[in-house]
Amino acid sequence: MPGIKLTVNGRLYQVDVPADTTLLELLRDYLGLTGTKEGCGKGECGACTVIMDGLAVDSCLIPAAKADGAEIQTVEGLASPDGRLHPLQEAFIGEGAVQCGFCTPGMIMSAKALLDRNPNPSREEIKDALAGNLCRCTGYAKIIAAVEKAAAVMGTPAGGGRIEGSRSGRGAALLSSQEREE
Numbered sequence: 001m002p003g004i005k006l007t008v009n010g011r012l013y014q015v016d017v018p019a020d021t022t023l024l025e026l027l028r029d030y031l032g033l034t035g036t037k038e039g040c041g042k043g044e045c046g047a048c049t050v051i052m053d054g055l056a057v058d059s060c061l062i063p064a065a066k067a068d069g070a071e072i073q074t075v076e077g078l079a080s081p082d083g084r085l086h087p088l089q090e091a092f093i094g095e096g097a098v099q100c101g102f103c104t105p106g107m108i109m110s111a112k113a114l115l116d117r118n119p120n121p122s123r124e125e126i127k128d129a130l131a132g133n134l135c136r137c138t139g140y141a142k143i144i145a146a147v148e149k150a151a152a153v154m155g156t157p158a159g160g161g162r163i164e165g166s167r168s169g170r171g172a173a174l175l176s177s178q179e180r181e182e
Helices: 023-030 087-094 104-117 123-130 140-154 170-174 177-181
Strands: 004-008 011-015 049-052 055-058 071-073
Touching: 023 049, 049 104, 055 104, 087 104, 087 140, 104 123, 104 140, 123 140
Parallel strands: 004 071
Antiparallel strands: 004 011, 049 055, 049 071
């Protein structure tokens, strides 16, 4: 299979992978970015959530070939180059929203996609954005509080928007780039 070119956390990669490789496998097995977790492998738990071209997606459901030319952000790409944590990461720690930690990278990436599009979300919008992420330890109240805290810290720049598509915006990954801009 011809090489897949994609940008991950700001770095361009070209990777040769078998045709049946998922984006999750490409990230973990070929690029060594193990922050993205495999939970159910069926797109039901959200542990594998990454941001692909600005939208939260379940990387276990995305064929690697579909990511050719895409821009991907994983949890490893959130901290600044000097190691300072992203406000979402700090808020999750500060609010005690990190329990076993397995679901945390997916939760943070779903929240990041929400705040990128809507920097001042309501509690219902936060719940909607995180609806595709399951925490088997329970405790969603602290997770929602962490997203609210991060939103407050990050401020409210002009031009917020809503996540298109399904309840978590994951279905929007199939929209064309023109549809995403509208």
